[in-house]
Amino acid sequence: MQNTAIVQGFIVDLRRGTLVLAVLSCLNTAKYGYSLLQEMESGGVKIEANTLYPLLRRLESQGLLESEWNTSQSRPRKYYTISQNGKKIYQLLRAEWQRIVADMESLLNRNEVLQ
């Protein structure tokens, strides 16, 4: 029981660091908050609504996302897309992520504690 809580805490920490990369990867086409939430969940990336909505706003204020209100539907919705600068940052983050995965794989295989 205690281990479950400890592991859960570590998993939350691991996932938290990947959220920005995951969000940026989904916004090549314009999406509104809830549709993005669903797309991420369908891709196996669990994110809470109360984390995603403020995160979108923060990324927009940092210039990584652009937004536009669509008022043509029955309910106005704010659509987000990745900006040019966001794309550059996404490329750097993605390269770093691949490096981290490769390094971790190498490290874990070299020092396999379960052997």
Place this chain on the structure above:
Amino acid sequence: MTENYQNQPAKKGQEDLIERYIYDTVRRLPESERTEVMLELRANIADMLPESAAMQNVQETLIQLGSPQSLANQYQPPRYLISPLLYDTYIQVLKMVVAIVATVAAVGGAVAGIPSISNMIGGAVWTGLQGALQAAFWTTIGFVIAEKSGYVGEEWNIAALSNLPKIPTTTDGNISKISSVVGIFLSVIFTIGCIYWILAGGTFLFAPHEFADISLFSQVALMRAIPFVIIMGAAGLVSNVVFLRQARWNVATCFANIVHTVVIGGIMLHMLYWGDLFNMNLLEHSLIADSVNDVRMAVGDFQWRHVVAVIIVASSLWGIGDGVWKTVKGVRKRA
């Protein structure tokens, strides 16, 4: 998803709950962020609800979003000694504690200054100010300790949803009709009451027995004050009628507020420096005064009048600035 959520007039209770949740969240954010976050949250919550949502679905969605405090913290990470989580409570407690302590200290300072009027006024202002500063300091220290020791606020559940604050009917830029009507009523009551009090001799209403039939102010000065009292009452009456008719901050109400404040402040400053403002006979009745001449000198000493004058000017400037700020904010919001 509920495409038709907003088309259901019967969902008034649900909409009300959602709006109160959104209001409680955005009021913790910087003003520049509020409108945008409000619109976005409203759309997002509607998207999160199932089709033909029941009250239970609304409650579950709001619980899932977390408490307004925690959601606001996600939008605006805490960067202060006292985070938004505690800030509202802090301000409420601060106002209450400072008002109580300052009042008690001011009364204590005034009593300690008896019988000298200058000492009473000086003591009330000085000890009141000291009390207010001390109360503000220690309240702030208490909240900083609470913040740093991990206070996490109330539990967020369905019961807490019913405690969400009501959305105030007076929004930015609007002037409450009730406050205008009360203002008109008070202006009339103040004028009639003051004139009645002056004509009745201007004696203390609540005072130790030995002062019961003696006026603090000289009767000559009081009689001379009657036209000024009428002007002040008329200024209050006219400005509040303008507030009631306009019902929001605009150029007309801002101008009325400035005229009202300048008239009241100007008259109070003018009367403050009347040499015969106080009743010297009162001082001769004092049992504690060492000598009547000393007290006469104290009252004649104009130092304390400068202190009161500064307070009058500062509060007038505050009143004018507040009106101008609300007008600019209201006009900008309506634009």
